[in-house]
Amino acid sequence: MGRAPCCDKANVKKGPWSPEEDAKLKAYIEQYGTGGNWIALPQKIGLKRCGKSCRLRWLNYLRPNLKHGGFSEEEDHIICSLYISIGSRWSIIAAQLPGRTDNDIKNYWNTRLKKKLLGKQRKDHQQRARRGRGGPKQEAKSDESGNLGVAGEGGSRSTYWPEPPMPVYSTGQPDHRVNDTDASTNRLLMMHGNASHQSPFIPHSSLPLPQMYDNSTTLMNPLVNATSFKEAMQVPHRFTAELDEMMLHCNQVKLEGLDCFYGAGGVVDEHQGTTTPASMNWSHVSPLIYPNVLTSYQGMQQCLFEEPVHLGMQ
DNA sequence: AATTCGTTCAACCGCCACGCG
DNA sequence: GCGCGTGGCGGTTGAACGAAT
Structure with a gap:
């Protein structure tokens, strides 16, 4: 017998998050916090998502003060x-x-x-x-310039690894x-x-x-x-x-x-x-x-x- | 214009560590 | 000390997109 899954996979939605789901999750966490239990959180909000998925979505995308792309x-x-x-x-x-x-x-x-x-x-x-x-x-x-061109990279967008x-x-x-x-x-x-x-x-x-x-x-x-x-x-x-x-x-x-x-x-x-x-x-x-x-x-x-x-x- | 190919990135998967009873 | 539940992490996948042909 393997480990019990963290959620009921059959009743859990997978794939990209919709704006509605994002809004629900964000609003709830901003108001109440995570409550220290991600697994229980989606049920509280009425999201058909795995708790881990909620956590990931919050941490990687919804959390305030996040920067996306454009690495300096x-x-x-x-x-x-x-x-x-x-x-x-x-x-x-x-x-x-x-x-x-x-x-x-x-x-x-x-x-x-x-x-x-x-x-x-x-x-x-x-x-x-x-x-x-x-x-x-x-x-x-x-x-x-003699710099390295990485196969497939446009060149204009990315900077090259510095020549020492x-x-x-x-x-x-x-x-x-x-x-x-x-x-x-x-x-x-x-x-x-x-x-x-x-x-x-x-x-x-x-x-x-x-x-x-x-x-x-x-x-x-x-x-x-x-x-x-x-x-x-x-x-x-x-x-x-x-x-x-x-x-x-x-x-x-x-x-x-x-x-x-x-x-x-x-x-x-x-x-x-x-x-x-x-x-x-x-x-x-x-x-x-x-x-x-x-x-x-x-x-x-x-x-x-x-x-x-x-x-x-x- | 259509097709192929390569790249990116959000999301998932599975493992491990930790805390609690 | 042990088992279980959960959080956290790193690796991987696949859809979407853009560039090249």
């Missing part, structure tokens, strides 16, 4: 930053964005942001593969000498390896940090495999599929885009062949994750607004 660039980056840190914990992410619902953010991520990010990884990989074969052929569908700034090292000049894959990966590892700045959303592990966090080995061994990288990051399980995608070409392709959140720049040790991030402070990663820097958005803003040309902002 800043919101994009908050979402991405948090997703990178905590994975698909949409309710937590939504809590950082007033007026946004977890469903909204989830949809937005799945339909747009993820494609931007993953599409970029794939495109970069393809371009490199082409270059590797010696063919300077242009991507058929690349846009004029070229790492600038101690010389003050972009450094092309260093394998950018290694530098980028190392920066990520360094950031996450800083235990004192671990994200509070990610449970602390009782295990000792993997050996890869030992600078002497990590930085000397930039080609870290994706599995140990995920372990080291203590990534939530649900996030691993996404990371697998992102890490597809980890050994060949720089984690562009992610750089944006982890801060570009660092100091190159030519003798060791290593790159030390200019800043290893998590507060430069996501101010939302570190409330003490909530107001400043330092790292993100550096990335977002200092080089608008790179970012493809309109």
